[in-house]
Amino acid sequence: TKYSAVTFIPKSLFEQFRRVANIYFLVVACLSYTPIAPFRGATAVGPLVLVLLVTMVKEAIEDWRRKQQDIEVNNRKTKVFQDGAFRHTKWTKLRVGDVVKVEKDEFFPADLVLLSSSYDDAICYVETMNLDGETNLKLKQSLDVTSRLQDDDSFRGFGAVIRCEDPNANLYSFVGNIEIEEQQQQYPLSPQQLLLRDSKLRNTEYVYGVVVFTGHDTKVMQNATSAPSKRSKIEKKMDGAIYVLMSILVLISVIGSVVFGLATKHDLVDGRMKRWYLRPDNPDNIYDPNNPAVSAALHFFTAMILYGYFIPISLYVSIELVKLLQALFINSDIHMYHEESDTPAHARTSNLNEELGQVYTILTDKTGTLTCNSMEFIKCSIAGTAYGRGITEVEKAMAKRNGSPVISDFELGVEDFHQSEGRSAIKGFNFRDERVMDGNWVHQQHSGVIEMFFRLLAICHTCIPEVDEVTGKISYEAESPDEAAFVVAAHELGFTFYQRTQAGVYLHELDPSSGEQVDRFYKVLHVLEFSSARRRMSVIVKDEEGKTFIFSKGADSIMYERLSNSESTYSEATQKHINDYADAGLRTLVLAYRQLEEIEYAKFERKFTAAKNSVSADRDELIDEAADLIERDLILLGATAVEDKLQKGVPDCIDKLAKAGIKIWVLTGDKMETAINIGYACSLLRQGMKQITITLDTPDIIALEKGGDKGAINKASKVSVVQQINEGKKLINASGNESFALIIDGKSLTYALKDDTKAAFLDLAIACGSVICCRSSPKQKALVTRLVKTGTGKVTLAIGDGANDVGMIQEADIGVGISGAEGMQAVMASDVSIAQFRFLERLLLVHGHWCYSRISSMVCYFLYKNITFGVTLFLYESLSTFSGQTLYNDWSMSLYNVLFTSLPVIAMGVFDQDVSARFCLKYPMLYQEGPQNLLFRWSRLLGWMLHGVGSAVIIFFLTIASLKHQAFRKDGEVIDLSILGATAYTCVVWAVNMQMAITVNYFTLIQHICIWSGIFLWYVLSLYLATTTKINQTNSLTIFLTKLTIPLFLLPCRYLFLIIYGAITPSFSTTFFMVFSEALGGAPAYWVVTLLVAVAALIPYFTLAVVKTWFFPDYHNKIQWLQHAAKHADPEEELGVVLRQFSVRSTGVGVSARRDAKLVRTNSKVIHADSSSQSQATVELT
């Protein structure tokens, strides 16, 4: 936790005073106990204490919640080996080197090295949901040497030394070794033996492990770096406005001090007193005619305190409160709740709400974000023959795009449906082909290859089967959904993988010769795991006949390099199929195998083991090298195609976002073809859009790569990329209104992101309607995000779902995590999490816009109300020779910000809606007010400030001119300071609250209560308090506070105050005693003046507002008109026209843009979709 009971107060206070404004108020509070203060100390301290208290309570609650979690975690118990037996011990007491026993469904208390488990082969299954959110089980296995330690007693006398790396954040690596005392031999440790804290033991009775990292050293804690704290642009600008106010404050303080100094000096000239009633002959420091400079200097501080009302003390805390409530509204929006996964939206950091309304660029991940990351095995190509009749979403979208009805799909679909009704519910499998299903593949021409293909699917993976004991159904735990899809496919095709042990995998196979199901065992010798760098995985197995095979699968570009040169009969056909599949938006993998010679395997084994056992830093490289040795000269089997399904509503959402003028960049690790197809499917690309492709897959570069001269490659690549960027720019400049799409691959991106080229790249990218970066690594994603963020200076939003998106999510101004299938890491790093991409539409267009418009109105209003108040003080000063006398009573002044004007503005910040949600979505263009910052531009801020000055001038001069020196009551009493002050104060409060009533767009009952009830109560309470009389003066403060707090909690009161306060003992309220009940209440002049001033102060704003909305309306004004019109007539017809006029924008992206583009090209007949027509449209620059 951040705080403990002892450190809470100092630490949280320190946090608070990191804000300049709070320091200012602290200094004011201190100074206000010195004689230079214009009012009593308590009145300056009170509001500050209140503001600090509110914030601290908020902090305390948040911290307390964290603490509860910590306590719960720390007090969990686990069994530790002590004095020859395992005893329950608290987690906090764990030390490195302890041997612990963890039982089924328990969390690991620390990072452990697995020694043994209840299984003979010392494997165990862990669930890492807390770490990465993946729900599948992972297999861990201990070293053989320790696997015998299977009962409690075996640990007596067991000793070993573990050497390992220092604590680090890398979850998927662990380097170390273990030396058993008896054997004096070192065994290498790998992540395979490491059990991470916060993961859970599953499907295993118990395990024994040694603690290697505890507490903050554990990998999960190392990973829990607090996300970089982000501040919104509005807040930064708000600080700017505060600085402006500060400078005004200093300026007028200087003016006041100078005038005061001069006036003081003239009071005593040559021993002659001028204002004798001030006793200039008997001066003190503050007023010293002999030494006016000192007095003026001291007065400067007085003035700084007095005009402190320019600085809205409660602004920060109000904004924080408002954002918190806004976040609650976001969390509870039922339209952003995803029924299937039971996930509502969750604003994790509330301080970025308004930033959601200003997004200029969205950078989105593809897999899991645009697509649902549920993979379906849909096609395959074996031995040069393509199987699978399923039609993908992308193909449909493409067909639709080309205008041809998909008749065959429809008919086939229906037929298929009937035929395969029985198993259509199988997740991850959408493969229909009678030629290979139901065992028919044995009759195919290359049945041997097909058999190998299916076997590979069933063996080459890291899935774990789970057999349901009752039904006998097998389900699979897989690291990625593709893998699961493969195993499921193998199962459906007759190669059922049903058991995995430490030694190998068990399969039910269809034996082609006998046609019967046989069980086979494959001994797994090695698994060469998948990594994003290798882009392939291999398994080396020994079958029952003793033959050793290597089975590999991987990306086509990688795998083709590794095929044996001799075997090429169907590699070309396969390559064509792969391209077709990619066109159809499918993920492809190439499958290949090879039978290994004993000698070759032995050689590899040695090298590989040596590499694995090394503890040096280049261990991973060594392993790669060894793997590289064996993964070559493979024999091609074929290719698989897995469909990555688009999420629901994605194209519509993208269309809306595009209409809202938001640029959408897709950053994906996928192949260019796949990315382009997804681009088509979700309307980011369309026919007739010129594609600028930047790639390094050009013959020259490839030729160079073969040469292997790295320097030359770099140079040539860079030249090529720069050239392509420049050509793209030229093309855009040359064309008129066409829209462009930029597609760039990861390799080119490396060069495009170099310091000297990135500006040009950014220029090009900005000029394009949509940008797709494919084959990009997580790092590149983050770099691109940073480039866009810093390059454009506009708000960027990154959305992603996986661990590979964490970089870009943290880098972007706002990170949105999809709380979907791939894991929790993105969500943990994000600022807002939603369940589906399509909710982004509502999040941005509705909540983002609302929060933006609310916060900006709120800040403007805050500036206005404080300036209004401050300027009246200043104006009054000018009539008292800047002596520092306040017009208002001191308590009423200090409560102005925290009590009398705070509630309506908070209500506005939380509830105001300039346009209803429905219309926000209907007119996405409205969103542009945010990115263009129309509602928080300097002119608007300054306008409000000026309005504040104007209001103050009107209020002040009307009040003093109306209530001059004449009697103000029938009984002849005249105005004194307290009465004038109370009247002016009433006028300010009226004017400021009436202004709120004009500003608010959306009057709910809550607003009514906040604004109007207060005005009513002010008068009611004045009378109530008149009855209170003498109270012991010493504890008048406490009495005052208790008196004030009771009504405070009951009612949002401002006016209560006048009366309560007026009636509290005279010693406390001093000049305010009974002012209202005795003097003001019965004076018609008071009421008449109030009415005049309140109305007069509002007329300028109102008139300007009318002129503005009538003749220079902002976009939201127009929509308000439409909304208004819609209520009265049935304007759908008319609205439709208006809608189009408003909405169509030339981003050239999205479904509507596509439709419009199609309307333009009426005469161009579009032919059936295939890859050739696409490449015609593509402008290949390479």
Added chain:
Amino acid sequence: MNSGDAAGSSSGGSGDAGAPRRASRKPKYSKFTQQELPACKPILTPKWVISVFLLVGVIFVPIGVASLLASNKVVEIVDRYDDACVPSNVTNKLAYIQNSTISKTCRRTLKVPKDMKQPIFVYYQLNNFYQNHRRYVKSRNDQQLRDASKANETTLCDPEKTRDGMAIVPCGLIAWSTFNDTYTFQHNTNNLSIDKTDISWKSDRDHKFGSDVFPKNFQKGPLIGGKTLNESIPLSEQEDLIVWMRTAALPTFRKLYGRIYVDLKENDTITVTLDNNYNTYSFDGKKSLVLSTSTWLGGKNDFLGLAYLTVGGLCFFLAFAFTLLYLIKPRKLGDNNYLSWNRNSAGH
């Protein structure tokens, strides 16, 4: 979508089957949480705007007229006497006023311009007197004024705190400088009695100035500021002091001196015998004697009525102007040419 399917690689089956399904995290629907509360959304439609202006005009003009009438009904006599009450042969007015040995009685004749109905309020008016100077306003001690037991409480009273080590009651600059000109009136040779009771606020008399607090050591210093107080009368009955201690807000101010309960006729003459004691000469302040009647709105001040008429008139004008504008140039609903970003992004 697919997540509903049980088979396949979904892990859900194994873990959750036995465990009870946890409560749905679905947000509760209410109009409040969905931000769909019934609301009125005021828009500045022509009808609305014009009627608001008309309404304000309709309310304001009558109030303005009424205020103006009230102000005009007030009869007010203002007589500045600070210059006139210094004999013309005196060149150094300051020395004159500070010389306590000279009798400074002065006689003024006032003519009643119009009938004045009782009660007639007698004020003195000072000009360029900064009763609102912070040093001055601060210089008092409320506890001492209220409570006899706190007589020695003189904090904040600088520089009129103590005299020869003894606390001054009432202390402070304000009390010390209490106005001390006195007026007596004659109406056609008859003495006009001035009622000097109840000229202060009742709350001041009851709660702020103690009835058992008596002046002590007051005006005993070398420099005498203003009025001396009768030490046998409690502060709560020293109404001139109480009135004076309600500090004025502005440098020109009036304070109530007393009331005359006699009706005066037009062209009556009133003779005022006054003691011109108070020093306004050193700071070039003016002193005036004011006789005034009052109405429901108080004393004479045309400003309020004029302001009301101006604002009301302005609203009528605006209503008219907006009506005209609306008729001449009605709003075009579907015209989005104003939208700046359309112009900006026209390039591509």
